[in-house]
Amino acid sequence: xxxxxxxxxxxxxxxxxxxxxxxxxxxxxxxxxxxxxxxxxxxxxxxxxxxxxxxxxxxxxxxxxxxxxxxxxxxxxxxxxxxxxxxxxxxxxxxxxxxxxxxxxxxxxxxxxxxxxxxxxxxxxxxxxxxxxxxxxxxxxxxxxxxxxxxxxxxxx
Amino acid sequence: xxxxxxxxxxxxxxxxxxxxxxxxxxxxxxxxxxxxxxxxxxxxxxxxxxxxxxxxxxxxxxxxxxxxxxxxxxxxxxxxxxxxxxxxxxxxxxxxxxxxxxxxxxxxxxxxxxxxxxxxxxxxxxxxxxxxxxxxxxxxxxxxxxxxxxxxxxxxxxxxxxxxxxxxxxxxxxxxxxxxxxxxxxxxxxxxxxxxxxxxxxxxxxxxxxxxxxxxxxxxxxxxxxxxxxxxxxxxxxxxxxxxxxxxxxxxxxxxxxxxxxxxxxxxxxxx
Numbered sequence: 001x002x003x004x005x006x007x008x009x010x011x012x013x014x015x016x017x018x019x020x021x022x023x024x025x026x027x028x029x030x031x032x033x034x035x036x037x038x039x040x041x042x043x044x045x046x047x048x049x050x051x052x053x054x055x056x057x058x059x060x061x062x063x064x065x066x067x068x069x070x071x072x073x074x075x076x077x078x079x080x081x082x083x084x085x086x087x088x089x090x091x092x093x094x095x096x097x098x099x100x101x102x103x104x105x106x107x108x109x110x111x112x113x114x115x116x117x118x119x120x121x122x123x124x125x126x127x128x129x130x131x132x133x134x135x136x137x138x139x140x141x142x143x144x145x146x147x148x149x150x151x152x153x154x155x156x157x
Numbered sequence: 158x159x160x161x162x163x164x165x166x167x168x169x170x171x172x173x174x175x176x177x178x179x180x181x182x183x184x185x186x187x188x189x190x191x192x193x194x195x196x197x198x199x200x201x202x203x204x205x206x207x208x209x210x211x212x213x214x215x216x217x218x219x220x221x222x223x224x225x226x227x228x229x230x231x232x233x234x235x236x237x238x239x240x241x242x243x244x245x246x247x248x249x250x251x252x253x254x255x256x257x258x259x260x261x262x263x264x265x266x267x268x269x270x271x272x273x274x275x276x277x278x279x280x281x282x283x284x285x286x287x288x289x290x291x292x293x294x295x296x297x298x299x300x301x302x303x304x305x306x307x308x309x310x311x312x313x314x315x316x317x318x319x320x321x322x323x324x325x326x327x328x329x330x331x332x333x334x335x336x337x338x339x340x341x342x343x344x345x346x347x348x349x350x351x352x353x354x355x356x357x358x359x360x361x362x363x364x365x366x367x368x369x370x371x372x373x374x375x376x377x378x379x380x381x382x383x384x385x386x387x388x389x390x391x392x393x394x395x396x397x398x399x400x401x402x403x404x405x406x407x408x409x410x411x412x413x414x415x416x417x418x419x420x421x422x423x424x425x426x427x428x429x
Contacts, residue, residue, distance in 0.1 A: 063358040074359035078352050109351060111341040121397040122340050128388060130397035136340065 021142040024116045033104030034092035039114065039142035044150030052144050052151075059113065059140060059148060069155065079110060084157040095149045098140075113139040169205035169354060169363075174423075177218055180312040182421040189418040191319060195350055202420055203363040203372075206354075207429060211375065215427040223304060223373030223425025226380050230305035233298060239289025245302075248286070252309050259303075259310040260422050263411040265322040272326040274407055275303050276382075294402035295382030304371045304380055307424030315368050315417045323411065326404075330412025333405055339396025345413075348390075365390070367410065368417040369426030376429055383410050 020041025029035060038044075053061040054072040062070060064078035085094070097104050099114035116136045124131040140148070174182040184202040188195070204212055218224045234245045234252055249255060262275040269281065276299050280291040292299035319327040337344045348357065349365030356362070371380040384401035387409060391398040399405040 060358070074356070076357045077355040078357050078362075109343060109347040111343070119338075119340055119342065119396075120336060121338050123392065123394075123396045123398070126392055126395060128392035128396075128398040139340065 024114050024138050027099060027114065029096055029100070029103045030092070032093070033096040033100075034090070035095040035099055036092050038146055039095065039099065040146050042143065042146065044143075044146035044148070046147070046150040046154050048144075049147035049149070049151030052140065052148050058144065061148070064110070067155065082152065082155060085155050086153040087156040089152075091149060091153055094152045095145065098145050098148050098152075111139065114142070114145055169201045172205065172209075172212060174202075174204060174212075174216065174421075176216060176311060182312055182423065183314065184420065184423075186419040189415065192416060195346075197350060197364070197416075200366065200417060200420055201353070201364055202417075202423060202426075203366050203369055203428060204423065204426060206361045206363040207427075211427055211429050215423070221373065221425065221427055222378070223371065223380055223427060224308070226301040226371075226373075227305045227308050227425060230298075230301040233302060234305065239283065239287035241286065241288045243287045245282070248282075252305050255306055256309045257313060259307045259424070260313045260316050262317065263326075263407060263414060264318060265326075267322075272323055272407055272411055274383075274402075274410055275306055277402070277407070279303070279306075294400075295385045297380075300371050300380045300382050303382070304425040307371065307422055310422045311424070312421050314419050315414060315422060317411060317414045317418060319411070319415045326408040326411050327415065329405070330408035330410070333409045334412055337394075338391055339394030341394045341396075343394040345390065345409075364416070365413065366417045366420060367413050368420040369423040369428065371424050372426050372428045374428050380425060383413075 022039050027035060027039065050070060052059040053067070054070055061067075061082075062072045062075045064076045066075040066077065066081040066083070068081075068083050089097075093104070097110075100112035101108050101110035102112060116138055117133055119133065119136075122131050122133060122136055123129060124135075169185070174184050176182060182202075184204055185199055188197050188200045192198075192200070204215065214220045214222070231252060237244045237247075259275060262278070263272050265271070266273045266278065273281070276292070276294060279299065279302055283289045284291050292302075317323075334345045337347065345365060348362055353362050353364045367383050367386075370383045370386070372386070373379070374381050382401065384403075384406045387406050388398045388401060399409075
């Protein structure tokens with residue numbers, strides 16, 4: 001009885017979080033590419049965000065960006081280093097850049113991490129096979145975006 | 158005393174390439190006229206972006222593991238196959254007689270009315286002239302023979318035609334080169350034009366030239382074809398790739414080869 005109650009409560013919480021999450025197609029960007037409010041409806045967890053940034057199958061942000069505070073070998077040089085970025089960019093700017101950097105930097109090579117449509121020949125992950133657009137998941141979930149943003153906000157010189 | 162400024166971690170190095178102590182190779186040269194506006198004024202072989210140990214393996218045929226496959230192809234060259242009872246040697250003499258063929262491929266072949274890669278042309282000889290079976294695209298015998306054809310042209314400048322009847326395929330290849338495919342929305346140009354010299358995670362990005370193909374890669378210890386490499390790069394953008402031998406990749410090969418016009422033919426090269 002007690003167990004059931006806990007399970008019920010847990011799934012209610014999960015359901016509530018899901019209901020609050022903004023779907024990739026419904027995100028509102030300001031004219032400068034910012035996103036004002038949390039995509040998941042919940043605050044981010046900086047530690048989880050650091051993990052997303054260094055994990056190959058997830059954000060793998062360090063493929064292109066150097067972040068001295070992160071413990072990851074072979075940090076890339078395609079994008080600017082992110083040291084101190086939380087000091088000169090707002091949370092809303094960072095959320096917009098991580099979700100879809102093209103709204104802030106026109107034509108940037110940085111991929112959009114919270115977008116599921118408008119691609120040319122989208123694939124089924126890294127298999128090289130095609131995928132139907134309606135089956136695509138964003139590269140990161142709403143909560144993972146919030147986690148990454150929370151981590152970036154800790155990067156202050 | 159001022160020392161030379163530290164190169165960006167990435168940039169190409171300044172080594173020079175001489176194969177077997179005798180073939181002087183052009184590994185950096187002025188970009189062809191059609192590349193005006195790309196931001197690239199010097200075209201650079203992928204060799205310059207590799208580590209010294211990898212580079213040195215290409216300098217001597219006894220150390221170049223790709224040459225083992227070239228030897229296989231020399232045997233195949235003399236081997237009679239197919240109903241017609243012919244070998245490559247029956248019509249073409251020695252492999253060395255084919256020097257100068259590789260640098261101009263892919264090219265528009267009049268008799269076929271299409272742009273063909275070297276592999277397509279060799280397969281035409283097999284099916285039409287030898288009555289033998291076609292080789293699979295980038296399959297072992299095909300890639301070995303391509304490596305032989307390349308090795309006898311080493312040091313000659315890549316010189317593919319982009320005008321006349323080849324223009325249509327070239328334009329198609331160019332469009333593919335700049336199309337941002339897949340869920341990562343990256344084009345060939347995103348990595349090999351805008352970012353060559355930079356590291357992307359542990360990978361040192363080159364200009365993505367094809368003058369070194371087939372390449373012997375330490376990573377998979379075999380010869381790798383151009384189209385197989387293209388497939389890998391497109392797949393890494395989380396896109397649906399094109400097939401090896403497809404009209405799209407033939408066109409893309411022509412376009413990418415033309416961005417290397419002036420670099421020496423290097424195949425089989427050694428890469429990681």
